[in-house]
Amino acid sequence: MATKIAIQGIQGSFHHQVAQEYFGKEVAVDECLSFEELVSSLLSGESDQAVMAIENSIAGPIIPNYALIDKNNLHIIGEHYLDIQQNLMALKGQTIQDIEEVHSHPMALLQCMEFLKQYPHIKIVEDKDTAETARRIHEKQLKGIAAIASKVAAEMYDLEILAPEIQTINNNMTRFVIIDKKQSVLSTNEINRASIKFELDHKRGSLAAVLNVMSDCKLNLTKIQSLPKIETPWKYSFFVDVTFEKYEDYAKAKALIDIMAEYFKVLGEYKNAKP
Amino acid sequence: MATKIAIQGIQGSFHHQVAQEYFGKEVAVDECLSFEELVSSLLSGESDQAVMAIENSIAGPIIPNYALIDKNNLHIIGEHYLDIQQNLMALKGQTIQDIEEVHSHPMALLQCMEFLKQYPHIKIVEDKDTAETARRIHEKQLKGIAAIASKVAAEMYDLEILAPEIQTINNNMTRFVIIDKKQSVLSTNEINRASIKFELDHKRGSLAAVLNVMSDCKLNLTKIQSLPKIETPWKYSFFVDVTFEKYEDYAKAKALIDIMAEYFKVLGEYKNAKP
Known part of the structure; x- marks a missing residue:
């Protein structure tokens, strides 16, 4: 049976455009009317993978989508950038x-x-x-x-x-991630990007210590965001994206952060796409 | 003439509740139908200060409001937390x-x-x-x-x-900031919190270096967020909130970050409110 990809919106939407560019023109899609429905489609097995907008160069990160990936223990297995043109x-x-x-x-x-x-x-x-x-x-x-x-x-x-291209502001670039119930099947020498989440105690300098480890292990930080922990107001989790050349460097950083952080989780290890 | 405070929404809204708790029950308000209108009310002199929701313990930061403060060179002069109860x-x-x-x-x-x-x-x-x-x-x-x-x-x-209090999830805490065209009039020994923005070059470890300076200067980081720079996709600014005991420590960190960063700006120096 052909792979089915959950998209947000109907055929012809920007999510559909991303699905076509990433999986090929003939991709079979499941049209979902909300991001919650998209995750349900994936969890129920109705679709095999899903395309989800995650951040935009104008509006910033789409916070609830980070929470959906995290809460449902889904894996980011790829990414794709689309310059939104109306x-x-x-x-x-x-x-x-x-x-x-x-x-x-x-x-x-x-x-x-x-x-x-x-x-x-x-x-x-x-x-x-x-x-x-x-x-x-x-x-x-x-x-x-x-x-x-x-x-x-x-x-x-x-x-x-x-x-064509009648939008006023150009560079309305949106980053989409490809999500799956399972981890990426890429080999470690194909992987050069990861999305991780960690929680730290409130000791001064604890975030600086983690970022020092990342820097020492040759990871480039491409995104960082503190997000409040639901049900524990004003305790923060950190969502961080990194890129790297060697998986071994990343693996070393991962082992260290796992020891340093109160909680550590990999949201996805995948291949970097250039915007 | 009495001080007039711009709020988002009409009287009886949560913004109005914050204005009353912060400025007193009899506060005169200007009802604004959007955050853009709220900023216009302040810029035009229609109101003297404004109350603006900035982050929520469930939904995270309200990104466009950071951009509104930054773009219009407004100053955060105070903050207030409200536990949203329906x-x-x-x-x-x-x-x-x-x-x-x-x-x-x-x-x-x-x-x-x-x-x-x-x-x-x-x-x-x-x-x-x-x-x-x-x-x-x-x-x-x-x-x-x-x-x-x-x-x-x-x-x-x-x-x-x-x-009373019929919401399902408790702890729906929202942080509001008080904004003004002018800087806070607090004395340096009343100030123990600041919101800053900076941009760094893409050199590995540059963020870690800045956070090390903050930690060395005894600043506690309470929030960090990388945000895309509009019109320069995937170049990031960092929005950071810090608390401190002594203004001199903060002043030292400020001088160092100003040298280290490509761009540095203070969004506000004010007094910490406990949630």
């Missing part, structure tokens, strides 16, 4: 002059406001999903209505892109 | 058996789902704001309808609390 699309044959309304998610509309200001004749209508609007235009063959969505949505729902 | 309230004289519908913000309803399950006769209706529902019940003298909101909302809109 496109104006409509039924084939329509021109921008034919468009009377544009429908999309409020966030996507906001990202494209500068572009839309050039076309005051187009009425802006908020909708709950970017890809779903594209699907509806296709299914109901709606004329005069445009969607703002991913290029995958345009292909999927046979729409024509009237204006 | 209460079921209705017009005076009503009992829980009289209630046919409960209206509130989806998040507040979710937090109280276990309680609401005990009363299957009550219909759950989503609304856009917790305090606004309380105000509407009062203004229109709506019978049979209850709101879920703060105890301040109950007092404000003359409602009776039918069931």
Whole structure:
């Protein structure tokens, strides 16, 4: 049976685009309406792996998704970066002059406001999903209505892109992780990145001591974040991402941190993807 | 003229409760419908200071609010912790058996789902704001309808609390900061906490070196977070909170970090509040 990948949103969503870029164009997906549903799909065996947005270069980390991975003991087995690009699309044959309304998610509309200001004749209508609007235009063959969505949505729902890359701020890069119930099957010489979590006692300098160990073991820290421990307000866990050249260096750091920290857990060991 | 404090939400909101606990019961407030509006109120001089939620023990840091403080060069001059408690309230004289519908913000309803399950006769209706529902019940003298909101909302809109503290998860502690256009007027021996921001080059161990300086200068790190730099994807700034006993220790660390970091900025120096 083919591998099935859980995505957040429907086909044509940015999660679907990531699934296609990572697993190949023909990937079979399970459309999930929330991140909780995506995790359920994975846990129940409905899907084999899942694609999950984890941080964004504008909005920062998606904290609840870290908690979902941690709480359900899921493993990060890969990562993928997507430069979020919004496109104006409509039924084939329509021109921008034919468009009377544009429908999309409020966030996507906001990202494209500068572009839309050039076309005051187009009425802006908020909708709950970017890809779903594209699907509806296709299914109901709606004329005069445009969607703002991913290029995958345009292909999927046979729409024509009237204006590509219409977002105002470029560099809206989003990092997605590939998650699984099982650990990565990569060999140690393919692995050069890890996501770890640890808790420290409140002694002064305890975080500095752990970061010194990482530095001594030649790990590059690419991300650090203290997060409150639920049910123990203002006790913090640290979520840290590191990259390294040799797995042995990382293994050594891991052994040391395991001794130094009150609690230590690996969320995933995988291959670094360049943004 | 009395000091006016900008709050997010209307009177009776949790921000209003914080303003009352911090500035006193009779505080004059400017009701702002978003955090952007709250910052505008401060910048325009409409209000003198503002109360802003900054992190929550369940959901973590409110990233866009850090960006708002940073971008607008505002100063954190104080902090306040509030244990978020939801209460079921209705017009005076009503009992829980009289209630046919409960209206509130989806998040507040979710937090109280276990309680609401005990009363299957009550219909759950989503609304856009917790305090606004309380105000509407009062203004229109709506019978049979209850709101879920703060105890301040109950007092404000003359409602009776039918069931106090009905949230499922306790310890939903939220940290609020008091922000101003000007720095704190506290003397250095009253100040024992600071929020700082810095950027480091990508050299291995540079963060560990800064944390070592902090530890050597007897600063306790209470929070650390790397955040992407907008317009420069995957270059990170660090937002750090520290506490200390002597301002001189902190001043020494500040001078050293200013030399070590590519960029260094103080977001605020203030007095630590215990959660």
